[in-house]
Amino acid sequence: KVTLLHGSHRTGKRTDAAMEKWRGHGLGQFIHWGLYAIPGGAWNGKQYNGAAEWIRSWNGIPKSTYDSLNYSFNPTAFDAKSWAKTAKQMGAKYVTFTTKHHDGFCLWPSKYTKYTVANSPYKKDIVKAVVDAYDQEGIDVILYFSVMDWNHPDWRYDIKSKEDSIAFERFKKFTRNQLIELLTNYPTVKGLWFDGTWDTSWVKQAAFADELETEMRKLRPGLIIGSRFRADENGKRHFDSNGVLMGDYEQGWERKIPSRIEDVHGNDWDCVMTVPENQWGYNAAWNGHIKTGLELIEMTARCVSLGGNFVLNFGPKGDGSIRQEELKLAAEIGDWMKINQQAIYNCGYAGYDKQDWGYFSKKTGTDKIYMLVFNVPVSGALRIKTPAKTVIKKASLLADATETFTPEQISGDEYFLHLKKGTHPQPFVIVLETAPGQ
Numbered sequence: 001k002v003t004l005l006h007g008s009h010r011t012g013k014r015t016d017a018a019m020e021k022w023r024g025h026g027l028g029q030f031i032h033w034g035l036y037a038i039p040g041g042a043w044n045g046k047q048y049n050g051a052a053e054w055i056r057s058w059n060g061i062p063k064s065t066y067d068s069l070n071y072s073f074n075p076t077a078f079d080a081k082s083w084a085k086t087a088k089q090m091g092a093k094y095v096t097f098t099t100k101h102h103d104g105f106c107l108w109p110s111k112y113t114k115y116t117v118a119n120s121p122y123k124k125d126i127v128k129a130v131v132d133a134y135d136q137e138g139i140d141v142i143l144y145f146s147v148m149d150w151n152h153p154d155w156r157y158d159i160k161s162k163e164d165s166i167a168f169e170r171f172k173k174f175t176r177n178q179l180i181e182l183l184t185n186y187p188t189v190k191g192l193w194f195d196g197t198w199d200t201s202w203v204k205q206a207a208f209a210d211e212l213e214t215e216m217r218k219l220r221p222g223l224i225i226g227s228r229f230r231a232d233e234n235g236k237r238h239f240d241s242n243g244v245l246m247g248d249y250e251q252g253w254e255r256k257i258p259s260r261i262e263d264v265h266g267n268d269w270d271c272v273m274t275v276p277e278n279q280w281g282y283n284a285a286w287n288g289h290i291k292t293g294l295e296l297i298e299m300t301a302r303c304v305s306l307g308g309n310f311v312l313n314f315g316p317k318g319d320g321s322i323r324q325e326e327l328k329l330a331a332e333i334g335d336w337m338k339i340n341q342q343a344i345y346n347c348g349y350a351g352y353d354k355q356d357w358g359y360f361s362k363k364t365g366t367d368k369i370y371m372l373v374f375n376v377p378v379s380g381a382l383r384i385k386t387p388a389k390t391v392i393k394k395a396s397l398l399a400d401a402t403e404t405f406t407p408e409q410i411s412g413d414e415y416f417l418h419l420k421k422g423t424h425p426q427p428f429v430i431v432l433e434t435a436p437g438q
């Protein structure tokens with residue numbers, strides 16, 4: 001072990017109520033919205049395939065013209081309440097919302113820059129509208145904040161001169177001011193989801209970022225901050241120089257999901273996922289594989305079975321409306337969640353061997369085990385290998401408890417549940433009542 005001044009301040013999971021609530025969410029919604037939704041992945045009639053929220057950075061895009069998009073920002077179809085109702089319908093328990101993405105445009109009227117919604121035809125505070133609407137629906141709000149800010153004159157990718165250093169000191173003060181402003185203006189938010197923290201300039205700010213994290217936590221006790229916010233004094237990100245997780249949960253699962261429980265090292269984590277391969281902001285032309293509702297339901301199950309949260313991204317259009325494809329997915333996921341949500345909410349890793357037919361989850365604090373079945377074998381026999389000395393007392397369909405299954409014991413800790421042929425066209429859940437063996 002090395003001595004660290006700015007490494008992780010805690011080993012192991014947080015056990016306070018705020019974190020336990022976050023841990024139990026299971027399913028969340030991400031919303032990427034900002035000026036990039038206006039071009040929607042195209043410029044001067046040419047559609048690009050890169051991630052649409054990065055369009056300002058692409059070759060051939062005139063930066064000053066992009067930067068003036070705030071004068072065109074007037075989302076007449078924006079209705080935070082309808083967004084929150086869509087999230088509720090999907091079964092999302094929290095939303096992560098972009099207050100400022102890499103382009104630096106602020107969706108709240110920040111006092112520390114003119115590059116905000118206040119200086120657009122729309123004028124009104126979008127962050128407040130979103131926070132209020134989701135609070136109203138009982139959905140927790142986490143604010144996304146990009147440290148990297150392409151618009152700010154004092155932003156630097158690295159610090160290579162005295163001038164860089166002087167400029168970046170101003171940028172650090174600006175960043176702190178905006179974060180304190182967000183936590184002060186929107187006191188009900190439950191956490192901050194940081195991004196744009198990979199460049200050398202910020203990685204070199206271990207002491208400053210450590211002090212800022214402490215200040216934010218003091219201002220908002222219970223605040224949830226992930227592993228992406230800050231590096232330790234050796235430049236180590238996500239895990240400090242001793243391999244200990246920075247922050248409260250691992251933020252490394254962006255567009256990917258752990259394969260095995262060993263991959264998450266006993267930590268809390270979230271997986272943030274796009275519907276197309278790699279589009280967070282609105283792109284008018286979705287290309288390549290577009291994930292189906294069934295794929296996204298299975299990703300949710302897989303994340304919960306490994307103790308994490310699955311956070312599905314929506315990219316509203318420049319006018320503020322949510323595209324039909326995303327509304328359809330929210331409805332499809334929501335229909336499944338209405339029947340099977342008990343196997344998702346406040347559930348985690350069950351400790352059972354993974355089987356081909358699907359995933360196990362366990363209701364936190366109980367002996368209740370859920371089998372989330374996606375791939376019924378031709379035999380119709382679902383194999384279960386229980387942890388040592390666990391007894392299966394009862395097996396029944398979550399959706400209809402009158403449909404029960406008699407476990408056939410095939411060895412000391414292995415069982416089959418036999419399904420009737422062709423009875424489950426949709427993914428379904430079996431509840432196992434278990435007891436510790438003698």
Ligand SMILES: C[C@@H]1N[C@@H](C#Cc2ccccc2)[C@H](O)[C@@H]1O
Nearest residue numbers: 032051053054101195254272280
């Ligand atoms: C949550 C996601 N993180 C952002 C990114 C990125 C990124 C940057 C460089 C290389 C690979 C990925 C995306 O724009 C989106 O906000």
